[in-house]
Amino acid sequence: MPEVSIVVPARDVAAYVGDLLGDLRAQRFTDIEVLLVDDRSSDGTRDLLERHVEADARFRLLDGAGTGPSDARNLALDHAGGELLAFVDADDRVSPDYLATMHAAMRDSGSEVVVANARRLHGGRPRASRLHLRACARPGRRLTLDERPELVYDVTVWNKLIRRELWESDGLRFAPGRWINDVSPSLRTHVLARRIDVLDEVLYHWRERATGDSITASKFQDAAARQKSLADRAHAIASTRTMLAEAQVGDGVRARFDERLLLHDLWTYLPLYHDGDRRYRRELAALIEDVLAGLFTTLDDHPLGPLLSGVYAAVLDGKHETLPQLLAPDTRVDAIARDGAIHRQLIPGTPPSRKPLAGLRSRRTTPAEAIAGPAEHLTVEARIEGVRLHRGRPPRLTVTGRLRLRDGASDLHGPWQATLWLTANGTRTRTRRATTELRALPAPDAHGLRRPGWRAFTLDLALEDLDANADLERWTVQVGAQLDGVHHRAQRNVAGYVDPTLAVGTALDDHLDVITRLDRNGQVQLRLVDARVRVAAAHRDGYGASVLVQLAGEGTATRLWWQDPDGTVLAGALVDHDGRTRLPVPVAGTSGSLELWAQGTKGPVRPRPVDGFTTAAVSDERARERVLRPTVGGSLVLEERRPRLTLTRAWPDDEALHLAGPPPARSLPHVDRIVLESVWSGAVVAVPLSREAGRWHATLPLTALAAGSGGFDTAWTWRLLADDGDGDLRPIRTATEARAALPLHAVTTCAEVELRLGARGRPQLLAGEPSVPPQPTGHAGAD
Numbered sequence: 001m002p003e004v005s006i007v008v009p010a011r012d013v014a015a016y017v018g019d020l021l022g023d024l025r026a027q028r029f030t031d032i033e034v035l036l037v038d039d040r041s042s043d044g045t046r047d048l049l050e051r052h053v054e055a056d057a058r059f060r061l062l063d064g065a066g067t068g069p070s071d072a073r074n075l076a077l078d079h080a081g082g083e084l085l086a087f088v089d090a091d092d093r094v095s096p097d098y099l100a101t102m103h104a105a106m107r108d109s110g111s112e113v114v115v116a117n118a119r120r121l122h123g124g125r126p127r128a129s130r131l132h133l134r135a136c137a138r139p140g141r142r143l144t145l146d147e148r149p150e151l152v153y154d155v156t157v158w159n160k161l162i163r164r165e166l167w168e169s170d171g172l173r174f175a176p177g178r179w180i181n182d183v184s185p186s187l188r189t190h191v192l193a194r195r196i197d198v199l200d201e202v203l204y205h206w207r208e209r210a211t212g213d214s215i216t217a218s219k220f221q222d223a224a225a226r227q228k229s230l231a232d233r234a235h236a237i238a239s240t241r242t243m244l245a246e247a248q249v250g251d252g253v254r255a256r257f258d259e260r261l262l263l264h265d266l267w268t269y270l271p272l273y274h275d276g277d278r279r280y281r282r283e284l285a286a287l288i289e290d291v292l293a294g295l296f297t298t299l300d301d302h303p304l305g306p307l308l309s310g311v312y313a314a315v316l317d318g319k320h321e322t323l324p325q326l327l328a329p330d331t332r333v334d335a336i337a338r339d340g341a342i343h344r345q346l347i348p349g350t351p352p353s354r355k356p357l358a359g360l361r362s363r364r365t366t367p368a369e370a371i372a373g374p375a376e377h378l379t380v381e382a383r384i385e386g387v388r389l390h391r392g393r394p395p396r397l398t399v400t401g402r403l404r405l406r407d408g409a410s411d412l413h414g415p416w417q418a419t420l421w422l423t424a425n426g427t428r429t430r431t432r433r434a435t436t437e438l439r440a441l442p443a444p445d446a447h448g449l450r451r452p453g454w455r456a457f458t459l460d461l462a463l464e465d466l467d468a469n470a471d472l473e474r475w476t477v478q479v480g481a482q483l484d485g486v487h488h489r490a491q492r493n494v495a496g497y498v499d500p501t502l503a504v505g506t507a508l509d510d511h512l513d514v515i516t517r518l519d520r521n522g523q524v525q526l527r528l529v530d531a532r533v534r535v536a537a538a539h540r541d542g543y544g545a546s547v548l549v550q551l552a553g554e555g556t557a558t559r560l561w562w563q564d565p566d567g568t569v570l571a572g573a574l575v576d577h578d579g580r581t582r583l584p585v586p587v588a589g590t591s592g593s594l595e596l597w598a599q600g601t602k603g604p605v606r607p608r609p610v611d612g613f614t615t616a617a618v619s620d621e622r623a624r625e626r627v628l629r630p631t632v633g634g635s636l637v638l639e640e641r642r643p644r645l646t647l648t649r650a651w652p653d654d655e656a657l658h659l660a661g662p663p664p665a666r667s668l669p670h671v672d673r674i675v676l677e678s679v680w681s682g683a684v685v686a687v688p689l690s691r692e693a694g695r696w697h698a699t700l701p702l703t704a705l706a707a708g709s710g711g712f713d714t715a716w717t718w719r720l721l722a723d724d725g726d727g728d729l730r731p732i733r734t735a736t737e738a739r740a741a742l743p744l745h746a747v748t749t750c751a752e753v754e755l756r757l758g759a760r761g762r763p764q765l766l767a768g769e770p771s772v773p774p775q776p777t778g779h780a781g782a783d
Helices: 017-023 045-055 069-079 098-109 129-137 149-153 164-169 183-192 221-247 250-266 270-275 278-293 307-316 320-326 358-364 704-707 737-739
Strands: 003-010 032-038 059-063 084-086 113-123 127-128 140-143 158-161 196-207 332-338 341-347 372-376 380-391 395-409 410-411 417-424 426-438 455-462 474-483 484-490 506-509 510-519 524-530 534-540 546-551 557-563 567-575 581-585 594-601 603-605 617-620 625-630 636-641 651-654 656-661 673-678 685-686 690-692 695-701 716-722 729-733 745-746 752-757 765-767
Touching: 003 017, 003 069, 003 098, 017 032, 017 045, 032 045, 032 069, 045 059, 059 069, 069 737, 084 098, 084 164, 098 158, 098 196, 113 129, 127 129, 129 149, 129 510, 149 183, 149 250, 149 636, 158 164, 158 183, 164 183, 183 221, 221 250, 221 278, 250 278, 250 307, 270 320, 278 307, 278 320, 278 546, 307 320, 307 395, 307 410, 332 395, 332 410, 341 395, 341 410, 341 484, 380 474, 395 417, 395 474, 417 455, 426 455, 474 690, 546 690, 567 651, 685 695, 685 765, 695 704
Parallel strands: 003 032, 003 084, 032 059, 113 196
Antiparallel strands: 084 158, 113 127, 113 158, 140 196, 332 341, 341 372, 380 395, 395 410, 395 455, 417 426, 417 474, 474 484, 474 524, 506 510, 510 524, 534 546, 546 581, 557 567, 557 594, 594 603, 594 636, 617 625, 625 636, 651 656, 656 695, 673 685, 673 716, 690 695, 716 729, 716 765, 745 752, 752 765
């Protein structure tokens, strides 16, 4: 039996489920069964599921009753055979290490539940999930719920690996007919578990559909959906509150549970109050009353802010007539600086009737302690979206992102300015600062359910003496805000919005580089490194067990080694006087990319390649290859690449060139087409890939090559790539036994085509009558 059973309910997700199934087939942990439940889809979902079941024996298809995800999950659980359980939603994405990382943690610690971090995926761009930011902010092993009360924010089942014995010991099931169906089972597993592992690594990507047709979004689309969602929320709150009370959890868990209800669960529905019908308003007020009556703590124990405090006080006092004005879209909390501190003032808005209620008219015109006072729970949240260092004299640092200020759960409005602090090695005397105005964003986030207080900023700072600084330093980038001279640095940097520009290193001169990175707290760090260690060449030795590295210059480094992203040194070797070393290749099974590091004259540095350095193969096994390649930032990494397709046959006719080979391994993503890319012109030709009689087959029309090659007036070299449909192109390789029959020379009525081998056994096409001598076999420049 497989070790892990993965439960995937699916209904009308044809636009998304292919991505997920590809992710599951690409999992590094392979001892799995995937239980797919088609809940009576009508959009082609079933065809996609059947295709993957046919291609991978680990996938099984079950027929759901069309009654919702709860029943679909319960059906899959009845057929599950694994010792461990994982749940995945069909429209989400998972990391290739999703199962491997959680399984390794569970194996090492013996825990019964492993919780992984998650992010929202909105429009193809990840952003932080506020629930999982709280639940997974601090990693830990062998914890209990009382030791980590923030786990009450972990109310999703799909970011976990759970021992089946624990799940079945309490007879856990998903409540039929409920949209909000995983809050209770998720918290119940935390209550039952004696040991819980919490990982801060993001392994799950929670998609926000652009069409707004997911259960998460559809809960708010119309009056019936809102009332259904309210009823399900009330049921989930009542059941989990009773469960925690019966389990006699500690005071810390009870406090965090109340905090989640007040600041998250109820807040989700409050922005809809102003345009809700009478029934929705009445039922929402009743839910608030029920929650407030059942609190384990008091309202004063939580950082509510002025808006939530006013709403909850109105409900407790029975003043429901004031809620339309308090929850009006134009209600705001203004901030003012006074006596070196920030004060706030709640200004109620106009209710839908446009007639201010008498009970609040006097509060708007007469200053009252109830709506004005110091900001008691002031926080500054920053989303750093990009960091760039521009060359010049002096160099300039540009930081872009978003910023908001809050008093509890209330956004603070006012003439705030964004402020940038750049601190060297934590020393205040080496701090630089820049200030800019905040800009309004063009549209609200997500589904427009909240009125976000985020404002955009672009901060630009000149670094006059940075290029003259010869010492290796770490600079920490922090953003904050100021109002009339009162400064506040960001207490929380949300790393979910970081742009890929953070991976770009910038060379200031020949001896100094700047590398940007994020630390675990979400802060951006700039690392100044000695750039004099340069790699001139690298290639594998005759046995593939080590790589020969030649450095440019003598005496720039004394030792080279491989290091994983966590900082673990895996293998190293000394550099001789001529700048050469034979560096062992780490053993097979090492996953992920490994970084090349060197011991420079001023400490550990990451060597940079010389100009013209190309990707170098350091091993050439049949099922995979390892390459040493430059990153966008200019450093070098050792990366494992597995080919999508292997070519064993090629034959021409008068109109086309035919290619064929064995089907790809089931563990690899599905390949949809062959892509030809011109080395010289950048032209691209794509042809579909078919499967027949246990092989793949593709037909390359010579007319398509002629169109892309300018009529074959000159020689055009094309490389052959396999496309999995997600834009991840991998070179096709030839099987060792087939290389004796290649290259072949095909003369047709349309053109002259030569199929030959490029570097590392990769096939290439040379089309047309060459005007220059053809490149020799194995030339790396065309690969």
